[in-house]
Amino acid sequence: MSLKIGPAVTATPHRPANDRKATRAFETRLRTFLEQQSEQARQMQEASLQIHCCQLKLARSLFAEEDADQDVLPAMEFPKAEFPAGAGHWRIFDSSPAPGGPLTESGAPPSNRSHSRTDMEHLIERAAARHGLAPDLIRSVIRTESAFDPRAMSPAGARGLMQLMPATAAELGVTDPFDPEQNIMAGTRYLRQLLDRYNGDLDHALAAYNWGMGNVDRHGLARLPEETRNYLLRIKQA
Incomplete structure (x- = not known):
């Protein structure tokens, strides 16, 4: 089968x-x-x-x-x-390019007005007299903030001799933060406002200038960042 x-x-x-x-x-x-x-x-x-x-x-x-x-x-x-x-x-x-022309090496448009160091000293004296501050204080802030470079610009966007942030400059009526006269007058006025806000306490005013009013109001001086602590020391030693 x-x-x-x-x-x-x-x-x-x-x-x-x-x-x-x-x-x-x-x-x-x-x-x-x-x-x-x-x-x-x-x-x-x-x-x-x-x-x-x-x-x-x-x-x-x-x-x-x-x-x-x-x-x-x-x-x-x-x-x-x-x-x-x-x-x-x-x-x-x-x-x-910026409206005023090409950028400078610091990234800022050149100011239409040039000022010598002597001119800056006159501006400092005028601003101090107008707002009731010591010229040495304004001079120390400028030296620490910008080393007297009117075209200085920080990575955060602060501009000019007293390193005004764009929003602060606008509130103070500044149209050209790289113009020494506008910058010194507005920066001194802002510092005067901070001193009035903190009852003349210089440490609080300078800390707010560097760190911001909101941070100082929330945290006080006990929690200042190291950068701001060093900033206060440089201002006082300048």
Whole structure:
């Protein structure tokens, strides 16, 4: 007796309609996800290129001298990149010249008025007399804040001889914080306001000038940061 064995036949398993529908839905979601990821990557690359371009232009504005009229970068147009959610925030430097002209080495636009050290001394005397402060105090603040550089600018954005923050300068009516006269007059007036606020206590006033009134009001002098403690010492020793 012989047996004849034919090829095995495997039946295709039956897939319920619900399984097929779920599979198609998953494939659709996966395809959409991959497309979105690709678009986000493209946008991030465009944004990164824009940032590098701005940084190069900023370097040109700061350091180019004889070849300032030559175009370092070719004309380039970039589509605006919409940053995807969760991508974080980019800070792009504005390399366009300030209204008053090109930036100085300190990053500040040059003041339209020049003042010698003698002129500054006269301004200090006038400001001290107007606001009832000792000239030596104003002089010490200027020496500590800017080393008598009227174009000084801090990383935080404080400007000029007495390092006025933009918001403070605006409240004091300053239109050009790099102008020595406006800066000294406004800075002295602000220091007078702080002294009045803290009943003539110089430590509180100077701490508020450096650290901010809000911080001093909330924490007092017991929790001064080391930077502010050193600031008070430099003012008193100057």
